[in-house]
Amino acid sequence: MKDKSACLRQDEADRLRGLRGQFQLNDDEIYLDGNSLxxxxxxxxxxxxxxxxxxxxxxxxxxxxxAGWIDLPARLGDKIARLVGANAGELVVADSTSVNLxxxxxxxxxxxxxxxxxxTRIVSERSNFPTDLYIAEGxxxxxxxxxxxxxPDEIPAQLDDRLAVLMLTHVNYRTGRxxxxxxxxxxxxxxxxxxxxxxxxxxxxxxxxxxxAQADFAVGCGYKYLNGGPGAPAFVWAHARHADRFSQPLSGxxxxxxxxxxxxxYQPAPGIARYLCGTxxxxxxxxxxxxxxxxxxxxxxxxxxALREKSVALTELFIExxxxxxxxxxxxxxxxxxxxxxxxxxxxxxxxxAYAIVQALIERGVIGDFRAPDILRFGFTPLYTRxxxxxxxxxxxxQVLSEGAWREARFQRQAAxx
Amino acid sequence: MKDKSACLRQDEADRLRGLRGQFQLNDDEIYLDGNSLxxxxxxxxxxxxxxxxxxxxxxxxxxxxxAGWIDLPARLGDKIARLVGANAGELVVADSTSVNLxxxxxxxxxxxxxxxxxxTRIVSERSNFPTDLYIAEGxxxxxxxxxxxxxPDEIPAQLDDRLAVLMLTHVNYRTGRxxxxxxxxxxxxxxxxxxxxxxxxxxxxxxxxxxxAQADFAVGCGYKYLNGGPGAPAFVWAHARHADRFSQPLSGxxxxxxxxxxxxxYQPAPGIARYLCGTxxxxxxxxxxxxxxxxxxxxxxxxxxALREKSVALTELFIExxxxxxxxxxxxxxxxxxxxxxxxxxxxxxxxxAYAIVQALIERGVIGDFRAPDILRFGFTPLYTRxxxxxxxxxxxxQVLSEGAWREARFQRQAAxx
Numbered sequence: 015m016k017d018k019s020a021c022l023r024q025d026e027a028d029r030l031r032g033l034r035g036q037f038q039l040n041d042d043e044i045y046l047d048g049n050s051l052x053x054x055x056x057x058x059x060x061x062x063x064x065x066x067x068x069x070x071x072x073x074x075x076x077x078x079x080x081a082g083w084i085d086l087p088a089r090l091g092d093k094i095a096r097l098v099g100a101n102a103g104e105l106v107v108a109d110s111t112s113v114n115l116x117x118x119x120x121x122x123x124x125x126x127x128x129x130x131x132x133x134t135r136i137v138s139e140r141s142n143f144p145t146d147l148y149i150a151e152g153x154x155x156x157x158x159x160x161x162x163x164x165x166p167d168e169i170p171a172q173l174d175d176r177l178a179v180l181m182l183t184h185v186n187y188r189t190g191r192x193x194x195x196x197x198x199x200x201x202x203x204x205x206x207x208x209x210x211x212x213x214x215x216x217x218x219x220x221x222x223x224x225x226x227a228q229a230d231f232a233v234g235c236g237y238k239y240l241n242g243g244p245g246a247p248a249f250v251w252a253h254a255r256h257a258d259r260f261s262q263p264l265s266g267x268x269x270x271x272x273x274x275x276x277x278x279x280y281q282p283a284p285g286i287a288r289y290l291c292g293t294x295x296x297x298x299x300x301x302x303x304x305x306x307x308x309x310x311x312x313x314x315x316x317x318x319x320a321l322r323e324k325s326v327a328l329t330e331l332f333i334e335x336x337x338x339x340x341x342x343x344x345x346x347x348x349x350x351x352x353x354x355x356x357x358x359x360x361x362x363x364x365x366x367x368a369y370a371i372v373q374a375l376i377e378r379g380v381i382g383d384f385r386a387p388d389i390l391r392f393g394f395t396p397l398y399t400r401x402x403x404x405x406x407x408x409x410x411x412x413q414v415l416s417e418g419a420w421r422e423a424r425f426q427r428q429a430a431x432x
Numbered sequence: 433m434k435d436k437s438a439c440l441r442q443d444e445a446d447r448l449r450g451l452r453g454q455f456q457l458n459d460d461e462i463y464l465d466g467n468s469l470x471x472x473x474x475x476x477x478x479x480x481x482x483x484x485x486x487x488x489x490x491x492x493x494x495x496x497x498x499a500g501w502i503d504l505p506a507r508l509g510d511k512i513a514r515l516v517g518a519n520a521g522e523l524v525v526a527d528s529t530s531v532n533l534x535x536x537x538x539x540x541x542x543x544x545x546x547x548x549x550x551x552t553r554i555v556s557e558r559s560n561f562p563t564d565l566y567i568a569e570g571x572x573x574x575x576x577x578x579x580x581x582x583x584p585d586e587i588p589a590q591l592d593d594r595l596a597v598l599m600l601t602h603v604n605y606r607t608g609r610x611x612x613x614x615x616x617x618x619x620x621x622x623x624x625x626x627x628x629x630x631x632x633x634x635x636x637x638x639x640x641x642x643x644x645a646q647a648d649f650a651v652g653c654g655y656k657y658l659n660g661g662p663g664a665p666a667f668v669w670a671h672a673r674h675a676d677r678f679s680q681p682l683s684g685x686x687x688x689x690x691x692x693x694x695x696x697x698y699q700p701a702p703g704i705a706r707y708l709c710g711t712x713x714x715x716x717x718x719x720x721x722x723x724x725x726x727x728x729x730x731x732x733x734x735x736x737x738a739l740r741e742k743s744v745a746l747t748e749l750f751i752e753x754x755x756x757x758x759x760x761x762x763x764x765x766x767x768x769x770x771x772x773x774x775x776x777x778x779x780x781x782x783x784x785x786a787y788a789i790v791q792a793l794i795e796r797g798v799i800g801d802f803r804a805p806d807i808l809r810f811g812f813t814p815l816y817t818r819x820x821x822x823x824x825x826x827x828x829x830x831q832v833l834s835e836g837a838w839r840e841a842r843f844q845r846q847a848a849x850x
Contacts, residue, residue, distance in 0.1 A: 038489050047493045054489035059481065062715065066480055070662055071456050071472035074799060075465045083662060110710025112684030113531060140696060145685035145710065148698035152683045156574075163696060188694075237711070244488055244501060244714035265570045266530030267563035276606075276804055278558060278581060280566035292528025292563065293655070295716035296662035297480065381492065386694050 015338050016331065021401035030315055030324055034398045036308045037241075043379045044403045044410075049187075049215055049359050049393030050383055052241030058304040065300040086299045087268070087290055093306045094240070094249050097318060098213060098232070099223030105251040107299065108290050109264075111214055111235045112145045114250035117262035117289050118231035119150060119181065121252065122208045123157045124260045126178040130206060133178040134159040139166055143187045146212055150181055166191060169198065173205035180207055184222065185215035185357030188385050190349040192220065192357045196227040203228065214238060217249075218309045219325065219358040219395075221318040224251060231256070239358070239395060241305030246298050250289045257285045266291030308397060324396035325358040328404055332360050332392065335408035343415040348389055359393040361385075367420055369427045371411075374420035378410045433756050434749065439819035448733055448742055452816045454726045455659075461797045462821045462828075467605075467633055467777050467811030468801055470659030476722040483718040504717045505686070505708055511724045512658070512667050515736060516631060516650070517641030523669040524704050525720065526712060527682075529632055529653045530563045532668035535680035535707050536649035537568060537599065539670065540626045541575045542678045544596040548624060551596040552577040557584055561605045564630055568599055584609060587616065591623035598625055602640065603633035603775030606803050608767040610638065610775045614645040621646065632656060635667075636727045637743065637776040637813075639736040642669060649674065657776065657813060659723030664716050668707045675703045684709030726815060742814035743776040746822055750778050750810065753826035761833040766807055777811040779803075785838055787845045789829075792838035796828045 016024075025031060038054045039045065045053055069077040078084050091106040098105070108114065119136075126133050136154050138147060140163040147163065154161040164172055166186075173180065180202040185192045199209040208230040216222050218239030224232055230253055236246030261282040267273050268290035271281040282288035312321050330353060336345065348361040364371065365388060372384040382392040392407070414420055434442075443449060456472045457463070463471055487495040496502050509524040516523070526532065537554075544551050554572050556565060558581040565581065572579040582590055584604075591598065598620040603610045617627040626648040634640050636657030642650055648671055654664030679700045685691050686708035689699040700706035730739050748771060754763065766779040782789065783806060790802040800810040810825070832838055 038485075040490065045492060051488075051493045053492065054484065059484050059489075062480060062484055063477065066472065066477050066661070066719070067456075070469075071477075072458065074463060074471065075469045075801065076794075076799075077662070109527065109531065110684065110712075112686075112710035113527065113682060116682055142696075143685075144688070144694050144696060144698075147696050148683040148685060148688065151698050152679075152681045156681065243484070244495070245711045245717070247713060248710070261570075263570045263574065264531060264534055265566040266528065267561075267566060268530075270562070270566065274804070276562050278560075278562060278565050280562075280569050292530035292666070293663045294528075295665060295713035297715040297719055298713035299663070301484070301715055376494075381494075383493065386692070 015334065016405070018402065018405050021405040024401040028324065030312065030320060030396060033308070033311060034400070036311060037398045039398060043381060044407050046380065046382045046392040046394065046399070046407060048395035049219070049238050051237055051244060052239060052305060052395065053398060055241055055304045055308045057307065058243065058301050061300050061304050062297060065297060083296055086296065087294055088287065090299065090303050090306060091249060091286070093303070093310060094217060097222070097309055098217055098234070098251070099225050100251050101225065104254060104257065104286055105249055106286050106289055107236065107247050107249045107302065108294060109248060111212065111233050111248040112149055113264065114233040114248050114289070115146055115149045115212060116153070117264055118210055118233050118250055118252070119153050119179065121256065121260040121262050122179045122210050122231055123153060123159070125256065126208060127157065133176055133207065135176045136161045136179050136181060137169065137172045137177060138163055138181045139183070139186070140164060141186060141188055142183050143212070143214065146181065146183060166193070170201060173201050173207065175206060177202070177205050177207040179210055181210045183212040183214060185220065187215055188389055188391070189361055190357045190359040192355055195222070195229060199227045199229050215357050215359070221322050225253070229253060236302045236305065239309070240302065241308050242302030243298060243305065246302040246305065247294060252286055252289065261288055264291040268292060312397065321396045325394055326353045328394040328396060328399055328401065329353065329356060329358065329360050331401060331404045332394065332408060335405065336362065336411060339408055339412040340415055358395065359391060361389050361391045363388045364390065370420040370425040371414055373425040374414045375411060378414060380407045380410050433752060434823070436820065436823050439823040442819040446742065448730065448738060448814060451726070451730060452818070454729060455816045457816060461799060462825050464798065464800045464810040464812065464817070464825060466813035467637070467656050469655055469662060470657060470723060470813065471816060473659055473722045473726045475725065476661065476719050479718050479722050480715060483715060501714055504714065505712055506705065508717065508721050508724060509667060509704070511721070511728060512635060515640070515727055516635055516652070516669070517643050518669050519643065522672060522675065522704055523667055524707055525654065525665050525667045525717065526708050527666060529630065529651050529666040530567055531682065532651040532666050532707070533564055533567045533630065534571070535682055536628055536651050536668055536670070537571050537597065539674065539678040539680050540597045540628050540649055541571060541577070543674060544626060545575065551594055551625065553594045554579045554597050554599060555587065555590045555595060556581055556599045557601070557604070558582060559604060559606055560601050561630070561632065564599065564601060584611070588619060591619050591625065593624060595620070595623050595625040597628055599628045601630040601632060603638065605633055606807055606809070607779055608775045608777040610773055613640070613647060617645045617647050633775050633777070639740050643671070647671060654720045654723065657727070658720065659726050660720030661716060661723065664720040664723065665712060670704055670707065679706055682709040686710060730815065739814045743812055744771045746812040746814060746817055746819065747771065747774060747776065747778050749819060749822045750812065750826060753823065754780065754829060757826055757830040758833055776813065777809060779810070780808045781806045782808065788838040788843035789832055791843040792832045793829060796832060798825045798828045
């Protein structure tokens with residue numbers, strides 16, 4: 015097993031180590047929750063201040079043109095496209111992940127209804143992030159289809175001639191299990207269905223190749239590994255073969271072919287721009303751009319492939335250290351042991367006290383999170399997480415478990431606190 | 433006709449004059465475009481900085497609880513409720529106006545389909561803001577209904593036994609014409625239909641009494657008279673009689689009865705909270721709260737009634753001055769002459785050169801805007817617009833028209849510029 019000095023040497027040898035300087039980090043804390051909310055990039059406060067004080071305060075309405083506000087959804091979309099194997103012009107930033115999934119799923123279901131009306135099944139994973147299931151549940155009702163939830167291993171058997179859409183989150187939010195996007199998309203296509211992917215825990219975390227996988231639609235989140243800030247806008251992508259064909263139902267003025275003509279009838283913009291709806295929240299967009307840029311800063315150093323390599327090393331190390339040091343404390347690895355099937359997070363299940371242990375660990379400066387009912391979740395962002403952070407986190411987890419402090423009342427769950 | 437010194441005296445006597453101090457204003461400019469983007473409140477930069485640097489930068493994921501992020505949609509909603517005649521708990525801030533209209537119209541149409549399935553007509557105003565029409569057009573198709581667009585005077589004749597929903601914007605974005613919400617809602621109800629209102633140009637601009645009018649649903653905008661900043665989130669309201677009855681189709685996790693239980697099936701939250709969908713853009717929410725507070729600051733001085741009184745005085749003065757000073761220059765009042773039918777803006781139509789005249793006026797420091805095809809639009813925000821601003825704006829408009837500089841090539845419209 016590695017010791018602490020080996021971890022420190024590994025940090026020194028890490029060619030990505032300079033990327034950490036992009037972030038405002040508290041050295042007393044180890045933040046392993048970038049998969050819930052990425053940390054603040056150092057560039058963000060000044061950029062947000064510029065938008066607030068100069069572009070809004072002084073430029074006012076003129077800034078739609080003079081500061082390029084009108085271009086932000088496409089400009090940020092083009093930047094994210096570089097991280098997920100999409101081309102410029104294929105992806106826009108807009109709304110929330112939930113709203114974008116509604117658009118993408120509506121378009122996908124419209125295509126199936128037009129091309130293969132007998133297909134009435136939407137299949138997803140039972141432990142998919144709930145908002146995805148809620149959105150699909152409503153659309154299934156609207157389209158007279160069924161939403162069927164299965165375990166990951168059961169998916170291949172579901173790909174039949176009644177399947178309309180396979181809707182999956184690439185990396186599971188609880189377990190970190192990662193699907194093989196290319197293989198499942200090919201299988202869905204072979205079965206005559208479409209594949210819609212949620213990249214919430216993938217974009218900026220693991221290599222994604224949407225065009226390589228021939229995926230149909232995708233959505234993703236701005237505030238996790240893209241470091242866009244709390245509630246940052248999300249993104250939506252459509253494969254070029256679908257982009258001009260269908261409109262999505264949230265036909266707002268920003269997605270119109272000529273938004274400033276103010277014509278009373280809707281004419282969708284060409285391509286992905288029709289997936290815009292209302293006016294975007296620009297302060298949050300400004301922060302998101304700074305966040306995306308922190309990931310793009312890795313491009314000269316190997317980009318997503320290099321980040322992935324480090325991410326795998328971090329998660330392997332954490333599993334190794336925790337399993338060695340916390341043996342006998344009831345933690346069971348809930349993430350895939352095979353790194354190829356794992357995203358950038360590691361989860362352990364514990365029958366008792368998972369919530370309290372996470373709270374006690376936070377008090378010791380290791381910020382992970384709890385996911386009901388029994389999961390301790392740790393996200394590893396290779397942009398700013400060091401090997402020594404992994405070592406320290408495992409050590410403090412061992413301390414919390416050994417000392418039993420998590421059993422104190424103050425760490426127990428209160429009904430009102432999430 | 434008033435002279436400039438009379439305007440200055442009127443400003444001195446204005447009991448609302450202190451409210452102007454809440455804003456960062458450039459004294460070289462007269463900003464008459466608060467109906468497109470409200471000006472920057474002085475409190476906003478510090479509040480946004482606090483959210484970015486402290487709540488996000490230091491608090492990180494904990495701020496959902498410790499900084500009350502999770503409460504923002506309801507807290508801001510309760511504040512806006514005070515401005516539009518709604519009760520606390522009836523209104524939430526979320527998404528964009530377009531997305532919220534989709535939710536509200538979907539709920540309204542679901543109600544009609546359940547209670548009165550023979551009703552298949554959605555009626556709106558031909559010159560309603562296009563996004564409203566686009567959203568309604570898509571929903572009409574989805575529900576097998578028709579969207580019929582009429583002139584304001586034709587509305588009463590449309591309220592028949594096939595009417596499902598009367599969908600109107602309270603104050604028209606081009607002309608400033610204001611509908612009688614209480615009368616039209618009553619007439620729609622008498623005809624057995626529902627009334628859905630867009631308050632984009634009303635909230636913070638004119639008194640609105642949603643419960644007094646017994647309206648069914650309403651949406652509105654955060655970045656106009658509420659001064660919430662570019663692309664600020666919007667709001668949605670449902671009358672208490674409808675709030676628990678129907679879900680809207682954007683069934684995201686924030687609108688779930690127990691969002692942190694992560695259950696796979698959707699159970700809508702009680703009341704208006706089910707109109708939330710995804711995670712809100714928090715930096716934009718922080719700015720919006722500061723903007724709403726600038727309007728609430730008028731409450732001790734008479735609130736919306738006092739703001740309305742001043743707004744009417746400002747628009748009356750502008751009409752009087754422009755019609756007197758610019759007579760013979762081809763401007764035709766496009767807003768109602770009767771103040772009771774007019775919102776907080778004044779529009780003039782001009783057959784030729786409306787776009788160029790607005791541009792030339794902007795160069796002289798009077799920021800209004802152009803609305804296709806022939807409208808010069810001037811918004812008057814009583815929180816920060818002075819009588820002397822009105823006087824100066826009319827004077828500069830006269831100068832632009834008299835001198836003919838607007839005919840210069842640099843003021844003419846270029847295809848790419850909106």
